[in-house]
Amino acid sequence: MRAQKCHPGRFALWGLVFMGVVVSGNMAFGQPRPEWRPLGPLPGDAMLSRYFEHEVAILRDNCLSEIKTRADWEQRCEEYRRQLREMLGLDPWPAKSDLKVTITGTIDRDDFRVEKLYYQSLPGLYVTANLYLPKNVTERVPAVLYLCGHSQVKVDNVSYGNKTHYHFHAVWFARHGYACLVLDSLQLGEIEGIHHGTYRYGMWWWNNRGYTPAGVEAWNCVRAIDYLQSRPEIDPERIGVTGRSGGGAYSWWIAAIDPRVKVAVPVAGITDLQNHVVDGCVEGHCDCMYFVNTYRWDFPMVAALVAPRPLLIVNGDHDPIFPEDGVRRVYETARKIYRLYDAEDKIGIFVTKAAHDDIQPIQEAAFRWIDRHLLGKEREVYDPVEKVFTPQELKVLEEIPEDQLNTTIHEHFVPAAPIVFPENAAQWLELKTRWMNLLREKCFRGWPSNMPPPAWNNAKEAEADGIRLARAELSVQDQIALPVYCLSAAEGTPRRIDMELLDENDWNRWLSSLKVRFSEILSQDLVTDEEKGLQGSEEAWQNVKSQLTSSPGTLLILLLPRGIGPTAWNSDAKKRTQIERRFMLIGQTSDGMRVFDIIRAIQAVRRQNTWKGLTLTIKAQGRFGVLACYASVFEPVDKLILTEIPATHRNGPYILNISRVMEVPQAVLLAADRNRVEVKTQMMEDYQALVAAARRLGWSEDKLKVSPTQ
Incomplete structure (x- = not known):
């Protein structure tokens, strides 16, 4: 229905308002849409754009769909x-x-x-x-x-x-x-x-x-x-x-x-x-x-x-x-x-x-x-x-x-949750049950459900100096595929698995070593000018080689959650701000979805027939160590080794509503309930209440160990 053009004060136009169909002027969608700049030129930007389109379509289709x-x-x-x-x-x-x-x-x-x-x-x-x-x-x-x-x-x-x-x-x-x-x-x-x-x-x-x-x-x-x-x-x-x-x-x-x-x-x-x-x-x-x-x-x-x-x-x-x-x-x-x-x-x-x-x-x-x-x-x-x-x-x-x-x-305006630790086993059962429910309902509600098993795709292998590097893509979610790198001695059978979570600094450190011998297999993953121009370091490579050969039987998996390395998105500070705000608008955060990436990687490792029965240790530092804690709560591993993780969420990682539920030491305690956890930190005082709670619960140091960083 199209309203005739007339003086805005005349009654003929306004009578239509109350029928719920009024337009004054041009009713068609003929006006140009604002030209907001795209997310950016990187492959990770394109992946993220497709992801946002997919997630928004789900929320649009679900909106009021149950109301008949x-x-x-x-x-x-x-x-x-x-x-x-x-x-x-x-x-x-x-x-x-x-x-x-x-x-x-x-x-x-x-x-x-x-x-x-x-x-x-x-x-x-x-x-x-x-x-x-x-x-x-x-x-x-x-x-x-x-x-x-x-x-x-x-x-x-x-x-x-x-x-x-x-x-x-x-x-x-x-x-x-x-x-x-x-x-x-x-x-x-x-x-x-x-x-x-x-x-x-x-x-x-x-x-x-x-x-x-x-x-x-x-x-x-x-x-x-x-x-x-x-x-x-x-x-x-x-x-x-x-x-x-x-x-x-x-x-x-x-x-x-x-x-x-x-x-x-x-x-x-x-x-x-x-x-x-x-x-x-x-x-x-x-x-x-x-x-x-x-x-x-x-x-x-x-x-x-x-x-x-x-x-x-x-x-x-x-x-x-x-x-x-x-x-x-x-x-x-x-x-x-x-x-x-x-x-x-x-x-x-x-x-x-x-x-x-x-x-x-x-x-x-x-x-x-x-x-x-x-x-x-x-x-x-x-x-x-x-x-x-x-x-x-x-x-x-x-x-x-x-x-x-x-x-x-x-x-x-919105109070943070009190920092409480259990006094006894009965209180611990009550606390962890409540925390788990709140994490699912308030913090990680944006995770997809009923996902098919994670799959490894596009696997490639290369050998150099007695070291084997395998690269594969892990499909963790619709529109999200992550590169995973597996390093091991070329000879021998893996007897244990170490998974390292890499942030942007860790990725650059590993690149400086791996580019020395594996530049061809890595070429597709160098997406920024800084990565392409980064010079390989022979010393760094020798350190990696020594690490693997001195620990025979270790399979080292390097996991780069979304937004890191090959899936990095726009580095412009303003654009990154708007990317993070988009995540919140669909009921997620980028860090919250990285926890999901870690869970899917753990599931993929556990499903690999040739690795069944091997112990799995996750190593992470800084805020990625906290993400590993939350992942292991939902998908346990054999051990977590966490280095210099923050004691509060104030400066990250950022997870929707998490401070209304718990703080980092409580997350470590929750992780230690299902995994062996070792925390290495220079801020021992931040974890005294955590250690005291573990003692009250009768946990051994092998279950939860907090020690100073060497």
Whole structure:
């Protein structure tokens, strides 16, 4: 269906909005998609691109696929709502403390007034806001929570808050019979917190903690509704929400998790995983736009949680960060849930000729939808919005409170799990059972299930100086094949297997030795200019040769998990940041999937007929040693030898939600329950509690040994 072009204020166009099929301007997908740069030129980039496409297709196909009837939905929707709260860091709900609302000033106009106020959504978490109230009304009025996008307003290095930029929306509402509360966002408020932890500052531990600033924004909205419902001027049963860009995203969060929102109009605030991950729109968004995708949702699930309450999705037809095709896919999928309620008239989409713009047709679409569903009427003509205040007039705080937590709320909002160790065997059984369940459900949920046995492919062999090198590709997952290298003395039969996990530095070290004798078999695996230009070292080769010949019967397997060596992806720091963010959006991390790679390699070794019965030892250092711990918990080996592993996940490895479950010493204890483990470290004090716990459990040093690095 195609709407005729006409003046945006004319009724003929708007009548279509409420049938859920409105387009103003060009309805076709004729606008060019944003040209986000591809992941990169390396073979690993191409492999990763195919992988993301494959994973996104799975999540898209699974989204709401189990819902066939209204009963299906109603049986599940509250659990979905809880899952969303969890992915925002809001399960369990934080305790609702006293808001301590403080009004710091008022502004009077002929037809409305503004209260400048702040409240504490949590003790020390300040939310600066302006409340617009209509004058000359005798009954309680409906209220609109207006949520601001990413517009920084600073004068002489003083932040006035993005509420001051978007105030014209609130002026319109107040002049037309609504109360309107406009909130500053965390990063761009008068007290400047952080939205860009992973996007800009390398705070990948946010993924470990399950933290996202989207959760703070959602909680601030929950408390805003608490406040609105407490005001005597406001009808507590008629509260709506709207906002654009970042505020559009926050409109989604609050409408989905809080049924007190009776109508929602998110503007340019959502699209699907296809756009974000495959098409690359994630590169244009900061962290507040995303929940931590533990349960591996596609975004139509968020829209569905608003059903059957009135919802209008508004967007420009060539918005570069919310492309039209993805916005429409979200709408079409969510509409299936509205259809189950016989409420298709309660969901609409308005797409007009615009980029990421705050223009009058978009504003009018929001006003008309809210009018219809909160006031029960529509206006014949919608006058344009008007800016009437300076930032200085709307500023709330004279000075920043000394007890504010806004700038460090990421450290506190989602608590880390306590560091506990068992006192006895009964407590250990309880702890390890709980940890294993949490690891499966919260940390490694993104692993594929029902995989066929791992297979070795494209095997090649060569011999030099009495040493045999075999290279094969190990298919660990759809779209992911990893090179594996096996080294042994050319004569004799393997009697034991050592598997070394290589990071990028280890790979370069091994290359410098193996290139001396095996440059031909390695040639296909040299993908970067640095690797191709790396000179072989005769001394390094002699050390390798000595290592193998002095330990007869040892088969040495070199495993390079995804993203290392031949499967390395783009080395540009900004592009790598966006690759890691893509992993989070599909409910994974690159480190979490490397654990899966190690598991599959262990399975492949165990399946090899000629190696059956041989002892298998895994050797790893640094953060890869921690990955080996987690892998051995799910797929045991005979022994782990871990060198200089970190004692905390703060600086890696990064695994979704892991810090809400355990820390590294607890992971070592869990690994030692099923494997012999030796930890070599210069930081012996970090493992004293671990060793003490092992003694309480009666474990021998052969089961868990912690010793200083020589």
